[in-house]
Amino acid sequence: MSKLVNKNLITLKCVLFCFLSGVGCIFPYLPLHMLHVGLNRGEARLISAVAPCVAILGPAVLGCLIDKLSVGRGSTGGVQGTSGSGKLLRMVTAICLILSALFYTLLLAVPYTERHEARRPQVLFMCDADNTYVMQEVCKEDMLCNSWSGVKTGVLAVTSCEYGCADDNMTWVKQPFPTTTTTTMNPAFYSDNRNMSSNFTSFDEVDEDEYEIYPPHLCYDGQCLVYMAHSRRMRVPMSLEAPTPPADNSSGTDSWCTYRASSPSCSVPSERLPESSVMESECKPAVRCQVLDPYDEPDGVLADAECRLTIGDPAYTFTVYLIIRLLADIWPTAALALLGAACVIATRETSLGRGDVGRQLAFGTLGLAIFPPLAGLAAESMESPFLVPFVLHAVFMLIGALILIFDSHMPLSTPEWWWHTATGVLAMPMNTVRRYGAETAAIFAVVALLGVLCSGIDAYLPWTVIDMNGTMLHVGLTLTAGALPAVPALLWAEALVDYVGHSNVFISAFTFYCLRYTGLAYGTDYAWIIVCEILEVFTMSLVWVTAVLYFRHLVPRKYTTTGQALPVIAHFCIGRCIGAIVSGMVSLSEPLQSAREIYRALGIASLLAGAVYLALYHLLLAPRCAARPVPPPHHLLQGLNANGGSNGTYSPMRVYHEERSRKGHFRY
Incomplete structure (x- = not known):
């Protein structure tokens, strides 16, 4: 033991x-x-x-x-x-x-x-001859709209554009888009020979060329983008102003943040509106579109508008x-x-x-x-x-x-010799350091x-x-x-x-x-x-x-x-x-x-x-x-002889030697 x-x-x-x-x-x-x-x-x-x-x-x-x-303060003599x-x-x-x-x-x-995981609220798009409206559901966590100073510029990807009548309460734009049965998923437009109780319908079974006679025009800075039925995706450039928060601060389903933009504006010919809507004096012609990937679109105007709940900094x-x-x-x-x-x-x-x-x-x-x-x-x-x-x-x-501070007998004095005790001090020369x-x-x-x-x-x-x-x-x-x-x-x-x-x-x-x-x-x-x-x-x-x-x-x-x-x-x-x-x-x-x-x-x-x-x-x-025996320094030879057991040669430790030295047969 x-x-x-x-x-x-x-x-x-x-x-x-x-x-x-x-x-x-x-x-x-x-x-x-x-x-x-x-x-x-x-x-x-x-x-x-x-x-x-x-x-x-x-x-x-x-x-x-x-x-x-x-160095110089260790044991000497x-x-x-x-x-x-x-x-x-x-x-x-x-x-x-x-x-x-x-x-x-x-x-x-x-x-x-x-930091809670970001929630991605629904985004709606509508435009008329005067204004463009981008609407986003209010973040239910804190009931705040994403805001910024000045005007924010970017793009919004849209598809499935259709004509209809807008009102001040934005009732039409909030209604769900119709589902289609076509395999091509082509956008649908309003037809003047269909009566629609909800101001919109789908036209899967109608020749799509008929509905591209008057396609929606979205104009921005003097340039117009024309949405065609065969289009799958249209990137609309726009500049959004700070949003208008909902009238009440409740968490109801009708709470929306409304972002306004002076452009693009939409040209909506009356020929494309339903007959029932044309007869209404309060009908405000407008175009609405489905929004694609509002938060993932490259250079998207709403790229950083997800709902985030953050506590602390x-x-x-x-x-x-x-x-x-x-x-x-x-x-x-x-x-x-x-x-x-x-x-x-x-x-x-x-x-x-x-x-x-x-x-x-x-x-x-x-x-x-x-x-x-x-x-x-x-x-x-x-x-x-x-x-x-x-x-x-x-x-x-x-x-x-505490043990290190108060234990003064811990054997940490500088050793006289690595492999045996000698009367003199052994210091390996610098050329040995360079050698290894x-x-x-x-x-x-x-x-x-x-x-x-x-x-x-x-x-x-x-x-x-x-x-x-x-x-x-x-x-x-x-x-x-x-x-x-x-x-x-x-x-x-x-x-x-x-x-x-x-x-x-x-x-x-x-x-x-x-x-x-x-x-x-x-x-x-x-x-x-x-x-x-x-x-x-x-x-x-x-x-x-x-x-x-x-x-x-x-x-x-x-x-x-x-x-x-x-x-x-x-x-x-x-x-x-x-x-x-x-x-x-x-x-x-x-x-x-x-x-x-x-x-x-x-x-x-x-x-x-x-x-x-x-x-x-x-x-x-x-x-x-392999280690090669070399003559030792004179003072080292004397130290070895003083301890008995020297054969007249000295071999410094080699990393890859397989010899038996005075320190034992260490295979380094």
Whole structure:
């Protein structure tokens, strides 16, 4: 038991437990919270894509800053400075946790907005020799007419024009159009040999040429449009003035907004009116037409006149949420990089054995498995459903910060030596950094690509769960399904990665991503999501510990924090941003079906990426990157001889070596 639990690392485990518990309590519910405050899915996708880009500032700036402040202030000749004792790393990490708790809690104060789906009221069109009238049903929600200042210019598409008599009450234009039995759906006109009790009729059985002798003329700015019976659609240009509201403000069926326009005017010959109407002295000749797609017509004069009920200010809500979210995402991302550096430093690898980074992460992953579903279950019984997840996040982050502030015995002093204890200080020269630059960039790109595939699932998975009639408890259980199998895997992660090799771990991750995407694409219920999340142990947990271990060996000691910031930037910033953009390219009308199509495409892409990486690594990179023994520096040779066991040669760690070195047989 003493081998599994190092008493010096208990507080570090507690910090990781609090950090991952806080992250698990809030991050799966952020996509749902954005919709809860009134943002639409397009705005939520924009925030999900932009926030990781800004979050790069956290690990990039703080990682470099801590490494720079630690240079020259670490241990020299057994004397440790402030940064050498790990106080700087502890304090900065604690500040990140506190700021994360603060900014995410501020999201609860974002003003609420509500936008109901637009209702498209009926639109009528009529014109006479003097005026043009466009009538729209009053929006029943707020009984207001769409208004504007001045004159609004656009077009109105009409069809099925017919003659009749207008009156001051607009009785005729409000009556329904006749239905026709013809298959061609040609417009009908009034005939002078038909008596109509309602002032209109249809003429399906009459020769349509007879009714095109006097077609309606709609004149606008000196130009006339002639409506013919064979026409299907006529775009009428017009300029509408501000509408006249109904006389009463009731919600009756006769409430209409009337838009007036001086043009177009209509010429209506008396020959085209019914005989009964011609005999009436009060008959006002007019033409009415059916209106086609008043809200969808390109350049339509009523294109933005739908009935909308809006509570609050959507633009203000979006702006405030975006700003707070951008500031909030910086701090947990930075804290992840700093805690990764803390694990590397605290579990420093010696010649007596390997470190146990995986064991620290395994203990923290327990919090990721326990608390997200509990937060979701509590949220379902609350009037304010997102209060519990946000409060739990703040509590866990503050507890972790307090441990970091008051525990001065946490083993975060700058290590003397990565692989054994020596009397002198080993500093890898800059030419070594440049030598491994290409390999660092290559692994950075691989981790970023894996981050894209990870975000392609996690960014909007809560929406998929809700679309499948799931609950917030079900959303939290998706994290539990992925975290529980990761606990035993992380306990022996270093030995597993050493045995399998980092390249094979990454190749396996691409393969399992293909399986996950395939399951999500063809799964029909929540059980499929859980099965796919169980596979996350191969696509996330082992990948992440492999990246931490790889950059631990690749980056020189004095750049430890920067080295641990690199995989965070690649996976959780760049990869998360691109993944949110790719998986967010779904149809708003059919989000679930469209998401499944994207899952199929990403599944194929992940399989191809794994095949390409497999070929490049085993056929090109591995044969060319074998480690070659080189003479060590003189002072280094003395240090090795002083510890006994030097054979006179020194081989710096190569990324793709298959040799046995003093640090053990690590296949990197």
